[in-house]
Amino acid sequence: SQQGEEDPQALSIQEGENATMNCSYKTSINNLQWYRQNSGRGLVHLILIRSNEREKHSGRLRVTLDTSKKSSSLLITASRAADTASYFCATDLTGANNLFFGTGTRLTVIP
């Protein structure tokens, strides 16, 4: 399939802990993006990392990309209850104009 696959499917942590979610994909990409979705709502863009970048930070978010392993990770540090949501990676494939999304990781942060 063209879309990324997130791992784990669900993750439950205590507030203040770090949360790590992984994404694997199968074909060459231009960039990879992470999105967040609160229950029953639309997706919101979090961060984009290009294929020539290895790591990127945005506030409490840290994204890594390993193109040799075709994988990415999203780290949320010092998690808060408000971080509870589903997180999706989306791959922007070489030669394609569209993003391909996975099934997401459901993160629950327990207060």
Add this chain to the structure above:
Amino acid sequence: ETGVTQTPRHLVMGMTNKKSLKCEQHLGHNAMYWYKQSAKKPLELMFVYNFKEQTENNSVPSRFSPECPNSSHLFLHLHTLQPEDSALYLCASSQMTGTSGNTIYFGEGSWLTVV
């Protein structure tokens, strides 16, 4: 407020009904999308419009008919749907620049239940 507005937020329809979902974007983007989100499945790209022209149709059944009268408005016309079509339908927009790195802005979605 994401700049992409979808109506209605919830819709229940019978299999013989005809209804439409509406989407409007206030971001000045040139591309609009319909995605389908079903439980435990990847987000499915249904249709893409770029400058009002349909550029993608991912083998979507003809009971789903998109319409893009201008770059700010997008409709999804629904006719003789099946119960398995029940899902969250997400509209989105982006500014296609011809290079990669488009960020997609989503609406809040329309929950569709087919009975």
